[in-house]
Amino acid sequence: MAWFRKDKRKRTAQREKLEIPPDAWGKCEQCGHVDINEKFERALQVCPSCGHHRRISAQRYIEILIDDGSFTELYRELRSKDALGFEGYEHRLASASRKAGTHDGIIAGHGTLTGLAVNLGVMDFKFMGGSMGSVVGEKVARLIERSLEHRAPLILVSASGGARMQEGVLSLMQMAKTSALMARLRESGTPYISIMTNPTTGGVSASYAMQGDVNLAEPGAVIGFAGPRVIKQTIGQDLPDGFQTAEFLEAHGMVDAVVPRSELRATVASVLRMMVSAPALEAQD
């Protein structure tokens, strides 16, 4: 039986190859499911077989969440600076820009979500692991201030390994900076929705990512303070299955809901419409 099955599979693969060029195929990192890229893309890069949420670009999140053509990018002129003279940092920044095609770990802007004016920041894990330095902190700070000024809801999509080492304690202080402003936003009655994607750890999870009025998370996303590797090293044993996943955090009361990517836009729109006061809605119509 074994030799027969093996042979059959091989032949199927060969036949498919004849029909579709090899670069049109994608493979799920989680379950190994192979499908045409277009099918992955139509499903917003969610595996049709196991539901694994593959990493997508910051730009893609903007397309998913914001009404077509309504997004205006803000603060794109901000660039990181090697304030500490940290060896290798300038080089890292240049290569990260080339690789990610963006200028830092977050894209900020404003637009409408089902007609509702919102301010949006989406972190880009491709840029130095979505690490938070002065530029990320500053863009988030400006978005919070803009939300305060316009009384428009804030949405932040996080994907980050934490604070950026190369900016030392200046990175750490971005947590304090954004948090002090977030306290104002909360008091103002302007809603803030935090969306945590894979991974959200370190300084970002320990500041704005966990400060949402509503904390949402994508299925399977790793969320926590310490990264799994550090914990494993500390306790000297393997982590239990599913530890630090979005579902684990939901069960332990740290996120409000785990929301599949396909439902993200509708969920955020729905909850925001109930949170913003009726007069604010009228003003926008």
Add this chain to the structure above:
Amino acid sequence: MARTEFHLDFEKPIAELEQQIAGLQQMANDRRLDVRGEIAPLEAKLADLRREIYRTLTPMQRVQVARHPRRPFTLDYLARVFTDFVELKGDRLFRDDPAIVGGWARLRERPVMVIGHQKGRDTKENLRRNFGMPHPEGYRKALRLMHMAERFHAPVITLIDTPGAYPGLGAEERGQAEAIARNLEEMGGLKTPIIAVVIGEGGSGGALALGLADRLLMLENAIYSVISPEGCAAILWNDATQKERAADALKLTATDLETLGIVDEIVPEPAGGAHADPDGAAEALDEALARHVPEVAGLDPTELRTRRTDKYRRMGQYVEA
């Protein structure tokens, strides 16, 4: 007693001279001799040596001093700088976390809320206090005490000394990230003054969770960093032995932080470091707090809050292309 003789590698010349003086003193006592004339120049030499060695410490040597097992901890300062300390325990949610201590105390008669990380002096105490690495309940206890101080219009004084927030199963399960994030937001909005002092190790987010403040002071040999030099070296160069290189790069000393505009004042330590003279270190801290606390305690809460937010708002360095 062996522990009191703990010396860092670069302190060896100090230790040898100390031993020499002690030996001479012992001999003099045994034989009832007057050796004051011999000891005085040696002690002067010791003071010079301490000053000289401590004047030129490398960043990694400062890290070692900040982690010195004999360095004064929060409870040592509570015993020396403050009076009437009443410890208040527990987060009212899960348990008491001994890695953070806090409670009411008086600073020169003025009631204040003191909260600080607490390391252990020996292995047994370190196990109980988890080496000063808090769980979420430690941060939640701290927040409970800060809110209490706010209700009774008392300043909050925090003493920072931790390798970091504990990276363990229970800590993650109970929301380490959420606990730190909440403290930061609440401290940002607290309507009573907060004065934070880094007394030893300022280990990243676990330190900052007690550190968002109107005034940030730092002891001369304390450090404050986004990551430990060892951790940084392991990630960047895949080699933890490169910690000296990382300690240089991270700019984690008190003078570095003052230059970066993050620390408001450096509190001088006695020659040879705080561990060489805990009473002297406590005196310097008392003097600094006695100046800073009245300055911020007199401010209107709204004004205080505006200044605090504005101070952090300016932090960070970037360019606009």
